Amino acid sequence: MDLGMLMTSVAKDLFQKAIAQSGSPVGPSIATLADAEHAGEDLAVRLKAPSGDAGIKYLRQFSAEGLLTAIGKLDLPQGPHLGPDIDGWVLPRLPGAVFAGAEESAIPLLFGTTAREFGMTATADELRKIIGKPAGTFAPQAMAAYGLAGEGQGTADSLYGSVADQWAADVAFRCPATTQGGWHSGAHHPTYEYEFDHAIPGQEAQGAVHSSDLPYVFGYFPKEGNIAGKFGETDFKLADLMETYWTNFAKTGNPNSSNVPDWPQFGEAQTFIQFTQDGTVKKAAGLRSVQCAVYREVVLDQMKQLK
Numbered sequence: 001m002d003l004g005m006l007m008t009s010v011a012k013d014l015f016q017k018a019i020a021q022s023g024s025p026v027g028p029s030i031a032t033l034a035d036a037e038h039a040g041e042d043l044a045v046r047l048k049a050p051s052g053d054a055g056i057k058y059l060r061q062f063s064a065e066g067l068l069t070a071i072g073k074l075d076l077p078q079g080p081h082l083g084p085d086i087d088g089w090v091l092p093r094l095p096g097a098v099f100a101g102a103e104e105s106a107i108p109l110l111f112g113t114t115a116r117e118f119g120m121t122a123t124a125d126e127l128r129k130i131i132g133k134p135a136g137t138f139a140p141q142a143m144a145a146y147g148l149a150g151e152g153q154g155t156a157d158s159l160y161g162s163v164a165d166q167w168a169a170d171v172a173f174r175c176p177a178t179t180q181g182g183w184h185s186g187a188h189h190p191t192y193e194y195e196f197d198h199a200i201p202g203q204e205a206q207g208a209v210h211s212s213d214l215p216y217v218f219g220y221f222p223k224e225g226n227i228a229g230k231f232g233e234t235d236f237k238l239a240d241l242m243e244t245y246w247t248n249f250a251k252t253g254n255p256n257s258s259n260v261p262d263w264p265q266f267g268e269a270q271t272f273i274q275f276t277q278d279g280t281v282k283k284a285a286g287l288r289s290v291q292c293a294v295y296r297e298v299v300l301d302q303m304k305q306l307k
Helices: 002-006 033-046 053-060 064-072 095-100 124-145 163-186 214-218 233-252 289-306
Strands: 018-021 109-114 191-196 271-275 281-285
Touching: 002 018, 002 095, 018 233, 095 163, 095 289, 109 163, 109 233, 124 163, 124 289, 163 191, 163 289, 214 233, 233 271
Parallel strands: 018 109, 109 191, 191 271
Antiparallel strands: 271 281
16 A cells, blocks of 8 residues: 555655555545544544644653553544545645556556455345445445345355455455556556465465465565464475566566566456465466456546545
8 A cells, every 4th residue: 555655646756666565545545634634633632632732742742652552542433543644745646546547656566465365254234234335326236246136145265265355355455456557557557466375384274364475575484473384395486486576576677587487467458477375376367357347436436526
């Protein structure tokens, strides 16, 4: 998400290539400056800060730890807004609108997601309610895309998990990323997509979740923590392959070289490669194309309403 924001920011001409892993700022979820300021004012009142300039002085007396502790004691309907906003300078416009208008960094982009990312637990009835609100007038198409039309229960997938897992990863990761990739490629910039389907050894039951690609990109194989595993020869070979692709891209803007399988550009066919469970590379096209087509319609409609 941060990388995509940088590509649409005041800094967009200060770097030459971009690798975006598991995230995209496409979608109208970034606060406006006014909304962020109102959220800050509301939080200051809840922290009993005096009004006016004295409130700023009062808040600056907190240490970082003290401020987080004080916020943690508040009865908030949701967490405080702590993140980027469309301030008109660092981020001049909604990042999705910048990509849709082909006004982002004119540089090569390599992007991708893991098969499971972050999942969720929900029944089919609960999921219909969850999907229905953001989908709005596109809810019937969204329900059909997930097998939830009528009394449909959806279909679990051995790679992507339950229908709830699929929706959570699609809407938060895959579809924003492929939408961004499609707009970037459509602006005639070199674009390459991957999907990481290789579970951490010992975590095969939960699949390739968020951050499971990191040991292979950085050649670091932890023995404790959430991405720890009993890594073996297949893992080391896969890491060598991914490190070669990533460094080729960093050097030239193209992940390919004579010693690795061909990685085609994204293009109109939305071609991508999969890093599979057995450690090999497989070509495919149109990642979650049915579900992501509905997502793009929803995002474009929401951006129109924000104008």
